[in-house]
Amino acid sequence: MIREKVGPIRDSGGNLCVESEQIGEALNEFFASVFTKERELLVNEILEELGYSLDQIKIEVDVLEILENHED
Numbered sequence: 001m002i003r004e005k006v007g008p009i010r011d012s013g014g015n016l017c018v019e020s021e022q023i024g025e026a027l028n029e030f031f032a033s034v035f036t037k038e039r040e041l042l043v044n045e046i047l048e049e050l051g052y053s054l055d056q057i058k059i060e061v062d063v064l065e066i067l068e069n070h071e072d
Helices: 020-049 054-070
Strands: none
Touching: none
16 A cells, blocks of 8 residues: 555644645654654663763863863
């Protein structure tokens, strides 16, 4: 079975999306948020297992960048 059209669906705000463009935007928003959150959770889980936090790594990277730029 082949479907030529998807929808109507509701976006994250609960609005009914009927037009193809609206449906595409709603699906893009949904899948982007799902995969981004999963990846972030996975990264945080791995970092915690290694004894780090994402904030700690960001601070270390920022300090290294400051030191590298200050060496001039």
